[in-house]
Amino acid sequence: MHRRHWLFAAVGALALGFTTPIATAQQKPVKIGFSMALTGGLAGGGKAALIAMEIWRDDVNGKGGLLGRPVELVYYDDATQGANVPGIYTKLLEVDKVDLVVSGYGTNLIAPAMPIIMRKKLVFPALFGLGANEEFKYDRYFQIMPAGPEPKLDWSRGFFELAMSQNPKPRSVAIVAADAEFALNAAEGARANAKKVGLNIVYDKTYPPATTDFTPIVRAIQATSPDIVYVGSYPPDSVGMVKAANEIGLKAKMFGGGMVGLQFAAIQKNLGPLLNGVVNYDFWVPEPTLTFPGVNEFLAKYRVAAKDKGVDPFGHYLPPYAYAYLEVLGQAVEATKSLDHGKLAAYMHKTTFDTVVGKVKFGKNGEWARTRTLQVQFRNVQADNLDQFAGPGKRIVLYPKEWKSGDIVYPFKQ
Amino acid sequence: MLSADLLANAVVAGILLGGFYAAVAIGLAIVFGQLDIVNIAHPAFIIVGAYVAYILNSLFGFDPVLTGLAAAPAFFLCGALVYRIYFLAFERTGQESLSGLAFFFGVMFIIEVSLILVYGVDYRLVQAGYIGQTWTIGFVDLPLRMLVPCAISVALTLGVYLYMSRTFMGRAIQAVAQDRLALQLMGADPVRIKQWAFGLGIATAAIAGSLLIVIGPVEPSVGRLYIGRAFAIVVLGGMGSIPGMFVAALLLGVIESIVATFFGPSWAPAVSFGVLGLTLALRPAGLFGRS
Numbered sequence: 001m002h003r004r005h006w007l008f009a010a011v012g013a014l015a016l017g018f019t020t021p022i023a024t025a026q027q028k029p030v031k032i033g034f035s036m037a038l039t040g041g042l043a044g045g046g047k048a049a050l051i052a053m054e055i056w057r058d059d060v061n062g063k064g065g066l067l068g069r070p071v072e073l074v075y076y077d078d079a080t081q082g083a084n085v086p087g088i089y090t091k092l093l094e095v096d097k098v099d100l101v102v103s104g105y106g107t108n109l110i111a112p113a114m115p116i117i118m119r120k121k122l123v124f125p126a127l128f129g130l131g132a133n134e135e136f137k138y139d140r141y142f143q144i145m146p147a148g149p150e151p152k153l154d155w156s157r158g159f160f161e162l163a164m165s166q167n168p169k170p171r172s173v174a175i176v177a178a179d180a181e182f183a184l185n186a187a188e189g190a191r192a193n194a195k196k197v198g199l200n201i202v203y204d205k206t207y208p209p210a211t212t213d214f215t216p217i218v219r220a221i222q223a224t225s226p227d228i229v230y231v232g233s234y235p236p237d238s239v240g241m242v243k244a245a246n247e248i249g250l251k252a253k254m255f256g257g258g259m260v261g262l263q264f265a266a267i268q269k270n271l272g273p274l275l276n277g278v279v280n281y282d283f284w285v286p287e288p289t290l291t292f293p294g295v296n297e298f299l300a301k302y303r304v305a306a307k308d309k310g311v312d313p314f315g316h317y318l319p320p321y322a323y324a325y326l327e328v329l330g331q332a333v334e335a336t337k338s339l340d341h342g343k344l345a346a347y348m349h350k351t352t353f354d355t356v357v358g359k360v361k362f363g364k365n366g367e368w369a370r371t372r373t374l375q376v377q378f379r380n381v382q383a384d385n386l387d388q389f390a391g392p393g394k395r396i397v398l399y400p401k402e403w404k405s406g407d408i409v410y411p412f413k414q
Numbered sequence: 415m416l417s418a419d420l421l422a423n424a425v426v427a428g429i430l431l432g433g434f435y436a437a438v439a440i441g442l443a444i445v446f447g448q449l450d451i452v453n454i455a456h457p458a459f460i461i462v463g464a465y466v467a468y469i470l471n472s473l474f475g476f477d478p479v480l481t482g483l484a485a486a487p488a489f490f491l492c493g494a495l496v497y498r499i500y501f502l503a504f505e506r507t508g509q510e511s512l513s514g515l516a517f518f519f520g521v522m523f524i525i526e527v528s529l530i531l532v533y534g535v536d537y538r539l540v541q542a543g544y545i546g547q548t549w550t551i552g553f554v555d556l557p558l559r560m561l562v563p564c565a566i567s568v569a570l571t572l573g574v575y576l577y578m579s580r581t582f583m584g585r586a587i588q589a590v591a592q593d594r595l596a597l598q599l600m601g602a603d604p605v606r607i608k609q610w611a612f613g614l615g616i617a618t619a620a621i622a623g624s625l626l627i628v629i630g631p632v633e634p635s636v637g638r639l640y641i642g643r644a645f646a647i648v649v650l651g652g653m654g655s656i657p658g659m660f661v662a663a664l665l666l667g668v669i670e671s672i673v674a675t676f677f678g679p680s681w682a683p684a685v686s687f688g689v690l691g692l693t694l695a696l697r698p699a700g701l702f703g704r705s
Contacts, residue, residue: 038530038535039526039527039530039535039634039635040635041633041635041636043530043535043633043634043635044535044536044537044633046535047534047535080635179680205678205679205680206678206679206680207674207679207680207682208679208680208682208683209639210639210640210643210683211674211679211682212431212434212629212630213427213430213431213434213560213629213671215423215427215555215557215560216423216424216427216428216670216671216672216674216675216679217674217675217679219420219423219424219427219555219675220420220674220675220676223417223420235537235631236537236630236631236633236636239537239539239630239631240629240630243545243546243557243559243630244557246546247546247548247555247557247559248548248555248557261537261631264536264537266536266537266538266539266631267537267539267631270539270540270541270631274546309534310530310533310534310535310536311534311535311536312536384541
């Protein structure tokens, strides 16, 4: 190539390199609006989710945006109060004039947005709501949490299938859950699964969210001598349950199931060896069977962004899915070359998306077409060591078989 | 399902829980019960106490309970300052009823948001040798995670009771609660006495916070869960009565534990507040209150 050609090529490349972002910056942004729990009980997850969403925005804008326009996230703190959510979405749609909307974090904060979203016929990618669309049956709802087509049942199906594959088979189960929407849904599914596999339910109670001491509850469970114990709980309760089970010496052969909080690094570090043997749900753990393309690169960015922000330092649980639900939306926009919600919904129903959480395919009801609710077992956890949870070997995937990384230790060691 | 060991364990667990509730409520028994100040931000101060324990425990490995005791004087000064602002802005001009309540709501939100901004929203926990250990006496289990807070709370309640009944300043606080004008006529400064008492109430929050984080994880907004329960204990015990507050705390703890063990935990708050309603119907001044 002549020197002059090199010059033209260089000028051309520079022109392309500069003009694309300038053009992007001059374009009206594609606004994505949502509420998020940045204060209140779910803020730990909400803030981590926001970090992931900002990483996605920066990644997309770094590649020229959506439809050649920059992406802007417009969000408000819902303070983990469902009552704030309708007002936020009304403002996003009527005042901020956002082009697209996604949900905030959690069942209790997704459901209050649904009537407004449905009235406007908007596509609604949702972040970690358990059975949030069961009553609404909205055909433009897309849940990124891999609970599966029957979310309430699929949530605990693995726990009960694992239990029933042991020898001797368990015969009785205790079910205990927090008196709040997610946990009640989880308990409902657990009850149905237990009946389906023929387990005798010897204890089935809920507890109020403001419970301080769980020893009376665990002792009452112990008195019914269940073979396995299914718990649907929120983070502070999960800590209380695990500690109480250890203090009392719970004799169940399998313990856990639906405990939120055991996925968070700070709680894992504090509970340390008390976690060993606990079998609990999860959605992503750093096991070799779950290294999807892009997930480790995303987590590396998350760790840098999350540093000193008082959120989960590893971000295994929620952040990859917060990134993925925007990935799905972004891929749909690019593929349809449109912000038309009807076209987007049709595309999202028929497509299998490649995301950092693997391949995502939605079923008719907007849940994942196949469940990928993992059941993992804590193993060889040492005391007071945060870094041990960064890599593999501490949360062994037992279920589903497709993603399995080890066999269950049964009975529960306590 | 009713058995002697289950009943004994339920009662003991209730006493341990009630002991902790007493630590949460004792500051309110002084501030709300005796000074008539509706300090809705008291649980938020307790959360600050929990964070102080967390910070010193995670950075230097200090025992959380000792940290709470050491932080109490600083909390006392902070409480005195808060009261001074409250007095100048509201009490002096007779606007303490509604505006004062709004002020303490504001203080609560400022504390919560400040904690979020500085420390984030992740759950905070502490490490201590006794957390996770259990003493067993016969068939009764005593988890040290609950026993230590209960023991500290008993000592705190006893200390405050003796201070209130045996010292000049303690009696002055009780006097200002009964008749502010009479105290003024005797040459005492009721504002200074109330400031001292408010500081004392907030100082107990440092200790209660350190006990809370020993029991379970803490995040900035968790204090809200204790607002209703703490006020209920003070009212049930009889406004301003320290022994009444302690008995009421134990009563609620034992009721919650027995109901949770034998009838289901979701009934526990309903039964506790039912007992509160029934008691107030029969004794409007509370268990130990003077009508």
